Amino acid sequence: AQRVTQPEKLLSVFKGAPVELKCNYSYSGSPELFWYVQYSRQRLQLLLRHISRESIKGFTADLNKGETSFHLKKPFAQEEDSAMYYCALTRRGNTGKLIFGQGTTLQVKP
Amino acid sequence: GAGVSQTPSNKVTEKGKYVELRCDPISGHTALYWYRQSLGQGPEFLIYFQGTGAADDSGLPNDRFFAVRPEGSVSTLKIQRTERGDSAVYLCASSLNNRNLGQPTANTEAFFGQGTRLTVV
Numbered sequence: 001a002q003r004v005t006q007p008e009k010l011l012s013v014f015k016g017a018p019v020e021l022k023c024n025y026s027y028s029g030s031p032e033l034f035w036y037v038q039y040s041r042q043r044l045q046l047l048l049r050h051i052s053r054e055s056i057k058g059f060t061a062d063l064n065k066g067e068t069s070f071h072l073k074k075p076f077a078q079e080e081d082s083a084m085y086y087c088a089l090t091r092r093g094n095t096g097k098l099i100f101g102q103g104t105t106l107q108v109k110p
Numbered sequence: 111g112a113g114v115s116q117t118p119s120n121k122v123t124e125k126g127k128y129v130e131l132r133c134d135p136i137s138g139h140t141a142l143y144w145y146r147q148s149l150g151q152g153p154e155f156l157i158y159f160q161g162t163g164a165a166d167d168s169g170l171p172n173d174r175f176f177a178v179r180p181e182g183s184v185s186t187l188k189i190q191r192t193e194r195g196d197s198a199v200y201l202c203a204s205s206l207n208n209r210n211l212g213q214p215t216a217n218t219e220a221f222f223g224q225g226t227r228l229t230v231v
Contacts, residue, residue, distance in 0.1 A: 004152075043113070044153070044201065044222040086152050097143065097166060098220065100152030 002027050004087050006101035013077050014109050021072040021104050023061075023087030031089040033063055033070040034098070038084045047072075047085070057081070077108045112136075114223035116202050122229045123192055131187040131226045135204030142185050143220060144177055145201040153201055159185060192230045199225040 005024045013019055025031065033050040048056045050063040050070060061072045070087060084105050088098040115134040123129050135142050140161055145153035155169040159179045167177070174192075179185040189196055203220040 006152075009150075043224045046219050088152070097155050097158055098145075098153070099155070102150070102152050 002089070002099050004089055004099055004101035006085075006087055006104045008104045009102070010105045010107065012107040012109065015079055016076050019072075019074045019077045019081070019106065019108075021085050021087075021106065023070045023072065023101060025068050025070065025087070025089050027068075027089055030092045032092045033061070034088045034090075035059070035061055035070075035072050036086040036088055036100075038086070040083070044086070077106075079108045079110055082106055082108045114202055114204050114221050116200075116223035116226050118226060119224060120227045120229075122231060125192060125194060125230055127192055129189050129192055129228065131189075131200050131228070133185045133187070133202030133204075133223060135183065135185070135202070136221055137183075139204035139206050139221075140182070141205045141207065141220075142179060143203040143205075144185070144187050145203065147199045147201055147225070149198075156187070189228075192228075194230045197228055197230045199227050201225045 035047040037047045087101040143158045144156040147153045157167040162182045174190045176188045202223045205220045
């Protein structure tokens with residue numbers, strides 16, 4: 001079965017602390033993994049994708065095929081990072097049909 | 111120009127009624143997707159169009175749900191005999207080209223609309 005699991009519904013950290021949002025997946029084949037973010041009252045938007053191997057707003061995510069994980073990390077959280085984060089996957093070559101996790105709310109306290 | 115536009119932003123309807131939700135994709139985007147997001151859940155795929163045709167409708171929950179995209183641009187999601195369980199946020203997304211093998215990643219990013227919040231009472 002194709003599934004994305006985000007075990008934490010809420011992650012609360014203080015400003016300046018490291019952040020790790022967990023994502024595990026199950027998929028038979030070659031998936032492409034993404035992190036989407038939704039800030040308050042804004043639309044869902046792409047944060048980063050594993051094939052780009054880039055850092056966006058200080059966030060990075062490494063695909064670990066052995067552990068089937070794609071955890072999102074940031075060394076020093078900022079208050080403006082507070083948002084809902086969704087991990088998602090698709091079959092490589094079909095980036096619109098996404099399978100999403102349930103989402104994790106990141107709350108960064110001052 | 112503007113991003114993906116969805117109308118209405120909110121819709122309240124009575125159980126058993128028919129509703130239509132509209133999506134205006136980004137101009138030139140050939141791929142269009144509908145998702146449904148229930149409270150506390152991530153978006154769930156419903157259907158996707160490549161041009162005018164529905165390339166994959168495997169996510170539609172039952173035959174009360176139907177979507178069209180007659181001219182390859184605007185799409186309408188239609189729900190017949192609405193039920194309280196249909197209450198959710200319906201999201202639309204579009205991308206430049208779904209067939210992205212060998213193409214730059216920017217061509218395949220899906221851009222989402224703000225969604226239509228449907229409440230069935």
